[in-house]
Amino acid sequence: MNIAHKKKLKESVAKLFMWTAILIFFGIVASVLWTIFSKGCKAMSWDMVTQLPGGGFYIGKEGGFLNAIVGSLYIVGASTLLGLLISIPVVFFLNVYLKKHSKLAYVSRLAFDVLFGVPSIVYGAFGFTIMIYFGLRASLLGGIIVITLLIIPIFIRTMDEATRNFPRDILEASFALGATRWETLKVVLRQIAPGIATATLLSIGRAIGDAASVMFTAGYTDSIPTSLSQPAATLPLAVFFQLSSPIPEVVDRAYAAALVLTIIVLILSITGRFITNKFSKNKV
Amino acid sequence: MSIEAQNLNVYIKDNHILKDVNIRLPEKQITCIIGPSGCGKSTLLRTFNRLIDSTEGVKIEGKVLVDGQDIIHSGAEITELRRKIGLVSQRPCPLPMSIFGNVAYGCRINRMFKKRKQLIYHVQKNLRDVGLLDEIKGRMHTPAARLSIGQQQRLCLARSLAVQPEYILADEATSALDPISSKTVEDLFVSLKERYTIIMVTHTLRQALRIADNVVFMYLGQVIEAGPAQQVFNHPQEELTQKYLAGAFS
Numbered sequence: 001m002n003i004a005h006k007k008k009l010k011e012s013v014a015k016l017f018m019w020t021a022i023l024i025f026f027g028i029v030a031s032v033l034w035t036i037f038s039k040g041c042k043a044m045s046w047d048m049v050t051q052l053p054g055g056g057f058y059i060g061k062e063g064g065f066l067n068a069i070v071g072s073l074y075i076v077g078a079s080t081l082l083g084l085l086i087s088i089p090v091v092f093f094l095n096v097y098l099k100k101h102s103k104l105a106y107v108s109r110l111a112f113d114v115l116f117g118v119p120s121i122v123y124g125a126f127g128f129t130i131m132i133y134f135g136l137r138a139s140l141l142g143g144i145i146v147i148t149l150l151i152i153p154i155f156i157r158t159m160d161e162a163t164r165n166f167p168r169d170i171l172e173a174s175f176a177l178g179a180t181r182w183e184t185l186k187v188v189l190r191q192i193a194p195g196i197a198t199a200t201l202l203s204i205g206r207a208i209g210d211a212a213s214v215m216f217t218a219g220y221t222d223s224i225p226t227s228l229s230q231p232a233a234t235l236p237l238a239v240f241f242q243l244s245s246p247i248p249e250v251v252d253r254a255y256a257a258a259l260v261l262t263i264i265v266l267i268l269s270i271t272g273r274f275i276t277n278k279f280s281k282n283k284v
Numbered sequence: 285m286s287i288e289a290q291n292l293n294v295y296i297k298d299n300h301i302l303k304d305v306n307i308r309l310p311e312k313q314i315t316c317i318i319g320p321s322g323c324g325k326s327t328l329l330r331t332f333n334r335l336i337d338s339t340e341g342v343k344i345e346g347k348v349l350v351d352g353q354d355i356i357h358s359g360a361e362i363t364e365l366r367r368k369i370g371l372v373s374q375r376p377c378p379l380p381m382s383i384f385g386n387v388a389y390g391c392r393i394n395r396m397f398k399k400r401k402q403l404i405y406h407v408q409k410n411l412r413d414v415g416l417l418d419e420i421k422g423r424m425h426t427p428a429a430r431l432s433i434g435q436q437q438r439l440c441l442a443r444s445l446a447v448q449p450e451y452i453l454a455d456e457a458t459s460a461l462d463p464i465s466s467k468t469v470e471d472l473f474v475s476l477k478e479r480y481t482i483i484m485v486t487h488t489l490r491q492a493l494r495i496a497d498n499v500v501f502m503y504l505g506q507v508i509e510a511g512p513a514q515q516v517f518n519h520p521q522e523e524l525t526q527k528y529l530a531g532a533f534s
C-alpha cells in the first residue's frame with residue numbers, strides 16, 4: 001500500500017469515528033425528546049398547566065401542576081437575578097481591578113472551580129443545615145438562596161472565561177478619556193454581553209432542572225406561595241414524586257411535567273440567543 | 285501650559301526603562317519623539333497620562349509637571365489629568381458602542397452636558413472636525429467596529445477631542461493605517477496644533493520630518509537630543525543622532 005493510499009484510509013477511518021459519535025449523540029437526544037414528548041403528550045392538557053392539584057390529583061384525579069411551574073419560575077427568576085448581581089462585580093473585580101498574576105485572583109478561580117464541581121445535593125444539605133440553624137422551615141426563600149449558591153460558580157466561571165480575553169486596549173481607551181474603573185464597567189458589560197447571556201442560559205438550565213438542592217430547602221406544596229416564607233413546589237420534584245407513583249396516569253403526568261420543563265428551557269434558550277445577538281452587535 | 289519631565293526614571297520590575305529624562309515640551313506645537321524600537325518612547329508617553337500605572341511592577345522616580353503640577357507624587361486627580369490629556373493609540377480601538385456612543389462616552393462620564401441636544405451637537409461638531417461626519421451620514425447609531433480602520437482611527441481622535449483636552453498624545457497613531465488614511469490623520473494633527481499641544485511617538489523618520497516642530501531623540505531609555513526640528517534634523521549635535529538620521533540603525 002502506498003502512502004497516499006494509507007493517508008486516505010486514515011482519513012476515512014477518522015471520518016467514520018466522527019460520524020458514529022455524532023449519530024450516537026443525535027440518537028440519544030432524539031430518544032430522550034421522543035420519550036418525553038410521546039409519554040408527556042398523553043397526559044398533557046390545558047388543565048395540567050393552568051390548574052392547581054385537586055384533592056385526588058396524586059391518585060390520577062382532576063387538577064394540574066401549575067404550582068410547580070410557578071414555583072420553579074419564581075425560584076429560577078429570583079436566583080438568576082441574585083446570581084447576576086453577585087457574580088458580575090466578582091468577575092469585574094477579578095479582571096479589571098486585580099493585576100493579571102494576582103494571587104487572590106488565582107485562589108478565587110480555584111475556589112470557584114471547586115464550587116463548580118460540588119454536587120447539588122451537597123448544596124441542598126448545606127442549605128438545610130443553615131436553615132435549621134436559623135430555625136427556618138422549607139420555604140421559597142430557602143430554595144432561592146440555595147439555587148443562587150448553586151449557580152453563582154457557573155455564572156462566574158463562564159463570564160470569567162469571556163472576560164479574560166477582554167482587550168486591554170479597550171480598558172485603556174476608556175481610562176484615557178478620564179473614566180474611573182467603575183465607569184468602565186459599562187464598556188466591559190457591553191463587550192462581554194454574549195458571555196453573560198451564555199452564562200445566564202447555562203445557569204437557568206441548571207437551576208430549573210435541579211431536584212436535589214430544592215428538595216429539603218424549598219419543600220413541596222400544592223398551592224402557589226404568596227410569601228417568601230412559604231414552601232414552594234418545583235417542576236423537577238413534580239417529576240420525581242409522580243414518577244415514583246404506582247398509578248400509570250400519575251406516571252404519565254410526570255412526563256407531562258418533564259415536557260413542560262423541557263419546553264421552558266427551550267424557549268429560554270431561543271430567546272436568550274436572540275437577545276444575545278441583539279446585544280452583541282456592538283462588540284469589537 | 286506645558287508638559288515637563290524632570291529627572292524622570294521609570295523602572296518596570298528590574299528593568300530601568302527611562303533613564304534620567306529631562307525634557308520640556310513646548311505648547312501648541314507638534315513634538316515628535318523618535319528613536320529605535322524599545323527605547324522607551326511609548327513608556328514616556330504613557331507616563332504623561334499615568335496609563336503606566338496599570339503596568340505591573342512599575343516604579344516612577346522624579347517629576348512630571350503638567351501645567352506646573354507634579355502629577356506623579358502630588359496625588360493629583362488622575363481622571364481629570366487623563367481628560368486633559370487625550371490619547372490616540374497605535375491600533376484604533378473603538379469602544380463596543382455605536383459611532384455616536386463612542387464620541388458621547390467621554391462627554392457622558394465627564395458630565396459635560398445637561399441636555400441631549402447639546403450632546404448631539406457636540407458629537408457632530410467633533411466628528412466634523414475629523415472629517416467623519418459626511419462619511420458616516422445616517423450611520424451615527426451603527427456599531428463603530430464596522431468602520432474602516434482609517435475611519436476608526438479618526439473616530440478615536442474625535443472621541444479624544446470631544447472631552448476637550450489640552451494635550452494630545454499619539455502613539456504611532458498612523459502606523460496601522462493605509463497610506464491614504466495615514467496622510468489624512470497626519471494632516472489632521474497638523475491642523476490641530478493651533479489648538480492643542482501634540483506629542484507624537486513615531487516610528488517613521490519621514491513623518492517626523494514632515495510634521496514635527498520639535499524633535500526628541502531617544503535611545504535606550506535616554507533622551508539623546510531634543511530641540512527644534514530644523515536644528516535636530518539639519519545640525520544634529522550628537523553622534524548617535526547623526527547615525528540614526530543617516531539610517532545606520534533603526
